[in-house]
Amino acid sequence: MMIQHSIPFSPELEGWWCVILTHQIYLPGPKNKIPFGSFDDLAINITRPDVVHQIGEYDGDPVYTLDATHILASESDLELDEFVGLRSILFEQNELFEFAARAYQVQLFLKTHQYCGQCGSPMQIIDWELATLCEPCKHRCYPRISPVVIVAIRKGSQILLAKNKRSTANIYSVLAGFVESGETLEQAVHREVFEEVGIKVKNIKYVKSQPWPFPHSLMVGFVAEYDSGELNLCDDEIEAADWFEFGEDMPPVPPFKTISRQLIEHTKRLVHK
Template sequence: MIQHSINFKQELEGWWCVIANHKVYLPSPNNNIPCGVFSDLAMPFTPPEQVHEIGVFEGVTVYLLQITDQEFSQHETEFFGFRTVLFEQPDKFEFVARAFQVDLFLRTHQFCGQCGEKMTLIDWELATQCKPCNHRCYPRISPCIIVAIRNKEKILLAQGVHHKPGQFSIIAGFVESGETLEQAVHREVGEEVGIKVKNLKYFGSQPWPFPHSLMVGYTAEYDSGELVLCEKEILSADWYGLDNMPSTAPIQSIAGQLIAQTKKMMKLAQ
């Protein structure tokens, strides 16, 4: 459970997620998230008046520590993108993602989007309230579906317009207002590659702090249709077998995990 605005004490002990400019503080020489009693860590940041508790990892409390832009600029070389944590310390990615999204909410909801007055933090939950107009805001979470589609012993892989050259993945997209997750899967697949799918099965989910997505993963089977690509979204797409797989998403991501699961199913179909 997230508990915001905890009075800071030098003797507080925990993991310290220092978030700034969409990056996390990973000091040398180990480039790890600092863990220990705050006063013992000698981090180069001004002790805050308050910190935010965002969870527990390995039995130790995880805190979000917010810093100023000037402090970030002075120590920018020791801040790294979140993908560094995902690939090199994947067990810590979840709470780094959570820390960033809490930090983003607190920084971007200081004033009311309805009347412009200053917002007040609710003390019993992570929300802001505008007293003049009673408008209340909660952290934004943007659900996205991602689906691995299998056609017997082959998987559909696509290269999106924003992918690295030569990098392929599976179909994904944001859920629209009023849609179920399953409806979003069918719509996105139809829009991006022009086919129909069947036998959807829920696989799992992963927070994706770019900036506040929640990836919801499915497996599915090909039903009908020919590949017709949306040129604004997809550069290329095709069916691939186990013997001619291109470079795909890393296993630390839900895309990579879905691809790995589908490859197991492809082997069984041979």
């Protein structure tokens, strides 16, 4: 079971350290890996915290996360060079992504829940679970998780791929969108597909899920079959979309560790059965 709780800080605490700075994580050279050892082994100028948040275990040792917002700017040039973006870990060092993603989401939760959203009083961190509590009104908060449906759509031997307008890379992927209040996951698939590309789908089947820390999503992956309609792209969301055969004419797609690529590969296997 994944451990997520707060414990009193001690310089002697030993384990793996996920040090988060906004959307980046500390991977010091020469190994460029999550560092292991005591807090003092980090050799980084951050304010010593009152508590440390344990987010799991790796090889039998605890994994902790720290917020590096309070780096001493006058002495931080080298240290800042050793912070890398979460996306670069996903693309280049996939084995680190799970811990990096979890650490980022924990720090985001703590940063955005310092005060009670109900009465405005300061929130207290609970020491036996990852949650905050308002003592005056007893309002309790847990990390936010935003479900997103993501679906690969098949039409005969073709797959529908689209390029999102907000994407800075020339990558085509499958369709995705946030689940709205009161919707089932299947209803969200139907709605998102119709809103983004104007077609209807059928035979929706769940495949797998993936936590996605941009900023706190849970990607719920499906495959579906084309039912009816012509492509009619949403101007606000989709820059381009089309049906593609699997082969050399496929456009650039996401890397293998992403759920979007895994749904593409899953659909490819269905086509080639």
